[in-house]
Amino acid sequence: MHPIVSVRGLRKVYGERAVVDGVDLQVRPGECFGLLGPNGAGKTTTLRMMLGLTPPTAGELEVLGFAVPAQVQKMHERLGIVPQADNLDPDFTVTENLRVYAGYFGIKKREFLQRLPALLEFAQLEHKADATISSLSGGMKRRLTIARALVNAPDLVVLDEPTTGLDPQARQLIWRRLRLLLARGRTLILTTHYMEEAERLCDRVAIMDVGRILVVGSPAELMRDHIEREVVEVYGPGVEDWGRAHAAGKAARTELVGETLFCYAEDEAPLVASLREHPQLRFLHRRANLEDVFLKLTGKELRDD
């Protein structure tokens, strides 16, 4: 199958600093592809180059069969973009926002009016068709922004942090909408900070850091290949002493982050048994998830830039 996005040797250098430093990746038709990474990892810059919004310093980009940035406008005709910050037009109503955006694609009024009911239904904003943007909640604005990106019936939809800043209910609703898009055969690319989001939605994810892709694979593959099955998080007085004395032989790997000792193991039973004998320590046992893979690969220290 011909990939829908193909990126080879992509680099972006600002001054002396390579923000994106040799990225190769392919996105297959119909999949949901997640681009993950801490702040400053280069994922937004990678995405912007892919969308033809920033010229690359070096590398080859092909999106939807078009060379980028040479054929950006042609490519955009078949692409939907959901930006990180909602840039809806505050002077227009919900319907007017969709209509004006459709105008940017050269979609005629009659054709737009045919598509409008489906777009409103997708965004679940049928009752808000004539509402002003300022009267919408954060979740509604997001849904409208996603519906706006669908106005040209795109083959590929790219979403930059689609649920950042939304409450859990709104997030769940967005996820259901995105799954609906996938069911209809669209290809999705998204960036996110929420590992749960990536684990639930994405067929494959790429984890980036310092301008490079560290690993690519399905969430299940990444968890299998890069992390032990079980995690026991331990905290409380004397956690370090307990770690040295008891966890060392029972966990495959331990890591102290702040006041919490993370113990990674294929079998948690010996750890839990030992913890029962140290009632002053509190613990949480859970299955390892994508976030553990992410933290293992990109480190646990805080990124402020």
Place this chain on the structure above:
Amino acid sequence: MTSGCWQWPRPSQRALAVWRRNVLVWRKLMAPSLVGNFGEPLLYLLALGYGLGGFVGQVDGMDYVVFLAAGIVCTSAMNTASYECLYSAYTRMTVQETWAAMLSAPLSLDDIVCGEILWAGTKALINSSAVLLVATALGLVADWQALWVLPLALLLGCCFGAMALVVTAMSPGYDFFLYYFTLVVTPMFLLSGVFFPLTGVPDWVQMGAQLLPLAHGVELVRPLMTGQVLDGALLHLSVLFGYMVLASWVSLILVRRRLLR
């Protein structure tokens, strides 16, 4: 890609979608916009034209208010287009990210810049027409030849819109526009033969005024409104076109450097 920044503007038909978006917003906010952009020139015309005119008497063989009317039509075009491409365009470029939304669609910066300039020209045309209409009602317009002022208002609007967009593209914030108003717009307003004929000022000021697009606009519009013979039209038109084309190109270069990093 830095070299790509210098490319000559190559707008497509989609520039009209940018123009149409701005028309739609204008229609929604028409009332305050008309009061602001059309009320002020009217006040100038009435207060200065009749008030000051009573003391001045005849200028260049015509009533002062007749002399002034042509200048106010041109000034109205300049101010309208300048405000539009400074404050409003800046808002669309930064705060509202309207341009970012357009760039996500199949629009290029060439389309956006050309659409914005064309819209500034259109808005100038609307406001200048209103002033012209009032001037006609007041009996300050000689004959039908004054209709030629309308395409000129469009040209003036595009010209000043493009110049303002150059400033917008460099601007770190709204306050920056004051430099442009104080250093460019206001001196041009005062030295382009709007309020008084330039025949009375020193030669070097007259020479300098030849560089001001507004002066050339006034030179074209005044004879058309007062029924006099148009002189040197080709030169005046060339200057206005020159400013428009050059400023459009420079603003596009600057906008590309600002947004396509």
